[in-house]
Each structure stands twice: as C-alpha cells, then as structure tokens.
Amino acid sequence: MTGVPRSSQMPATPSRSAVSMRVLLSNEFGLTALIALTAVVFALTLEGFTSPFSLFAMGRQIGIDTMIGLAMMAVIVTGGLDLSVGAIGVCAAMTFGWLAQTKGVPVLPSVVLAVLLGGGLGFINGFAVVKSGVHSFIITLASMSIFFGIMVFLTKAAAYNGLPAEVSAFGKFKFFKTISPLLLISVASCIGLALLYRFTVLGRQMLAAGANARAAELSGIRTGRVIVACHILTGLLAAMAGLLVVARTGAAVPSMAGQLGQDWLLPAFLAPVLGGTLLSGGRVSVLGTLLGATFVNVLTSGLLLMQVGSFWILAILGSMLLAAVFTDRARQVFLKSRGMI
C-alpha cells in the first residue's frame, strides 16, 4: 500500500476480477458511492437541500475544506504532520487584511504576498524539522503557538473588516447561480497537485521520501530538501485556505480558526484520511481529499437541515474520523488476506 507506482506492486498479470475488486474497494469509489447515496436520500427527504443557495453554500465550504485538507495532505506525504496549518492560515489572512486595508495595496498583490508569507512560515517549519531531527509534531506544536502568538500580538486581536468590496463580492459570486469560485480554485489546486505528484520529479521524490526515507536517500534523493519542500507547499496551501475563508466572511478575523488555529485540525485530517491518504506517508489521494471534503459537507448540510445542532455535528464528524480509519484498516486486512497487496 505504501509503494509509489502502485502497478509495480501488483502481480505481473492481475486477473480482471482482482482489478475490479481493487476499484470497488478503493476509497474514491467508496466515497463517491457514499456521497451519491447521502445526497439522493437528503434530496428526496429534505426540503431546500437542492435549492440553489444550499448548493452554493455547500460548494463554497467544500472549496475551503478541500484546501485545508490539501494543506495537511502535502505534509502527511512525508509521514509527518503540521499542527500549525490553522495558525499559518490565520497569519496569511491577517497579513492580507493589513496589506489590503491598512496599507492600501491592491487586492491581487496582497493575495500573492500573503500566500508567500504562508510558504515562508512553512519553510521555517520544514527547516526546523529537518535540521533538528525532532518529529514534526513537537516542532509544529511550538510553531503554532509562536505564529499565532505573534499574529495576535501584532494585530491586538482586532479584525480587518473594512476590506475592499471586491473581496466579499468574490466570496458571494456565483457561476450558474450555484457554483462558487472558491470551489473552482480548490478544484484547480487539486489538478495542480495531482500533476505534481504524478508527473514531476519533485512530486515523485516527495512520495518516495515518504514511503521509505532511507531507500530514497540511498537512491540519491536529498530527502531533507524534499521534506522542506513539502512543508513549504503546506504553508502555501494553508495560506490559500486562509484567504478563501476571508473571501467567504468578507473580513479577516483572528479567531476564524479558533484558539491557536486548532479548529482546522479536524477538517485538515478528516478529508485526506477519508480519501485514503496514508498517515505513515508515501501515498496520497488528491481526488480522495476532494471527495472526502465533499462527503463531510453533504452530510453536514443535511444534518443542519434536519435541525441537528451544530455542536452535535462536531461529535458526529469526530466519529466519522474514527470510522474512516477503521474502514481503512479493515480494507487493508481484506486485501492482504486475498493476496492483493
């Protein structure tokens, strides 16, 4: 399951039934089926589930959750993790707010600078992890506290809510009355990442370093640099997620990701894990992450329409994370027993 080119691990001539079984048991297929089933049930039973506004709001949130999930996925590839994604996202959002509102910088350059700041913070994480040899958990635990602390210190915990009008207009914009540009940005990022992991040397190296760091090192990959690159990518994506949230709310708010940015941890892990990204590294599923975020939001909006309190939904999503890792474990056991891994 950890191999990079999956085909190389399969028997030389896999039987047709083994291939179709593999497809049926894949996360992507399972998730698509689940999404279709839940969506059909909700559409038939709940009034307003398929209204244009409901679809628009759902798509917009899917866009944001996908971006948060991709940010974490980019570093899970190496077998590491980044607790500071929320803190980086808020830092980027507040930087954007400061540039666009206080400094009067035009929107587009502000976006670019904020995203670059995210990449810089990711670089700090990656550099510290590689140079110290300490697990990324403790390094990013410290950096989430530091990044968030500096942000609150500089902004005095005040929000930027006088942003240029085009920011909230962008967040409210609809293609065909239902599709949010936020969703399109995330789908475009998915395509970009899929190309990166499939066709570029760097992407291949990221997967190889995550699957087996020593083997990668022996085959001439400078794993240290690759891991730093993964953290930079995480920082860039986290910053973009922060900006998507700004576009949705129309303001840059320091508490948008909760205390120290901890509220992003659930969506950050839920989407990739549901989508079949291995926590031990070496295997990613970009499409799975998109589908994972979609499933979460289809379920959430259905439950909200059923008047389930949003607090209980938090508990349900937590249980879903458990269910996802259980399913993953069960599938691996099944595939192993059939000799398919």
Added chain:
Amino acid sequence: MAQPFALGPTARLFDNDWIGPCIVSLIAILAISWFQPAFLSSFNIFVLSSAIAVNMVIALGQLVIIGIGQMNLALGSIGGLVAISFVGVMEKFGIPVPIALAFALGIGVLMGMASGYIIARTMISAFIITLAGLQIFKGINLGITQAQPFYGVPDGVKAFGQASVLGPLPWLLVPMLLASAGVWYMFNRLRIGRHILALGANPHAAELSGIDPKVTIIWAHAVSGLLAATAGVMLVAKLQIGQPTIGDDWLITSFAAPVIGGAVLSGGRVSVGGTFFGVVIIAVITQALVIFNIDPFAVQIVLGALILWAVGINRLREVRIAKLQSMGAKT
C-alpha cells in the same frame, strides 16, 4: 538508566532530569523578585501556586502518555467534559459532592480507557484516535451545555478552590501533591509503570520480554483520563463555575512542561520532578509578563519558544550522554 562507568556525586546530581529546570526556575524567581519585590507577596504566591497545581496535574496526564511514546490530544476535551458533568449532575439532579466527584472521575477514566482500547486494539496511531476523541468529547460537551456554563457549584467546592491550607499555599496543592506522588510511585515502584516505560523505550523488546502491550496501553490512557478528570474538577473549584471552555487551552502546556522537564517524546523516559519545574517555569514566566505589563498575548510566543529551547537542550544532552557512554565502553 544504566551507567557503564562511575560518575562523581556532582556529575550524578547534574545527570538528573530535574536539576536544569530547577536551577532555571530558581534564577527566574530570584531575578523577578529582585526587580519587583511584590512577586513574593503572599497573594502572588497563592495565585502562582494555584496555577502551578492545576497545570501540574494536566502535565502529568500527558506525561503518562508520553512515557508510552504516544500523545493524547483529547486530554483537554476529557477535562472539559468531566468539568461540566461534575457541575451538571450537582445542579440538575442535586447529587451530593462526593458522589458527583466519583462519577466525574469515573467518566474521565472511562473516556481514557475508550481511547486506549481503540488504540491498543487497532494499533492505529494515537494521534488520529485522540484527535477524533477530542472532537467527539468536545462535541458532546457543547451539545449538552449549548456552550453555556453551569453555575451550580456548591459552596464547599468553591471554598476548596479559594482557601489556603497553610499560609499562602492553596488547598489545590493537595490533589497536585497526591497526583505527583501517585505518578512517581507508579513509574518507579509499580510493575505497570515499568511496563509503560519499557514499552515506550522499545516496543519490540518489551513485547518479547512478556509485556502485554494492549493492557499497558489501556492502563496508561486510563491513568491519563483520571488525571485529566482531576484537573477538570480542580479548575471548576478554582474558577467557581462549570465552564464548557475548560480544557481548550491545555494542549501546549501539557506538552511544554514534560518536554522542559526532559521527557523524551518517543517514549521511555519521563521525569515527574522535571515536569514539576517545567510547570513552575511556565507559571513564573506567565506571571512575570503580567507583572511587567507585557502584552499577555506574548505568552503564546514564549511557550512556543520554550518548547523549542527544551527540545534543543534535550537533543544536546542525548548527544552528550551517547558520547560519554561510548567513552565509558572503551575504557
């Protein structure tokens, strides 16, 4: 740890995990009280000790899990759910304090055991299981309270959180001392404590020598749940209210103190004394920021920096010890 060569008494003292943090906290206290004598006023000592008492129990809850080489992200959400359950059953059902206390501590142990059982049974990483646990417990907490606090804390509990047991020392120090002694005893004298450390240091070797990893993991998480529950109840007494937000800010402190105290995050090496001085350093610095009128938000930056500093020091010590041991082996 086994020493392959003899160390002098001074060297042996400095080989202890707690000595470094102890010296740092003494210097910090002396320096701050030299600039600001009010730092050692009895009121300030009371405030400081109350904070230390609660944070120490929180840190011990994480220390037990660090010992086994795992992490418990759900610590704070267990403490929060216990806190609101403790006050909730007293306010809504008029249950007397001792029974409510036993109930609250009991559900803390159960929540810990549930995480432990799932981790032991599936061997999925503790990080992801306790992350799910964090969301589930927090969701139940908010679902029950609708984010509103319970106010029905009995006078006896309130008095416990505000009264002093001896001079400027608060009653809250008593459960802290009991918990610290208990955890110390467990790690140094009880078989289960030894098993936890052995499993943390080298899971494979531990299993080969007959340690049951499943039982050990469940035990460690149950103890962690009990400590989180104790800290939750202590915070109810200290804050005089059943706040649903209790536990939200435990994550950083719970890791910072053990790491400052020399705990190795991959497991197998923990120090109760070191953790205590880690907690003291954090409390003293937090208090100093208040006294010198520095922005309270700077606490987050300082805490993060302290973790990095401690990780760096631990790393240097590891290198030094390895070097000393290889020298000892040669002679």
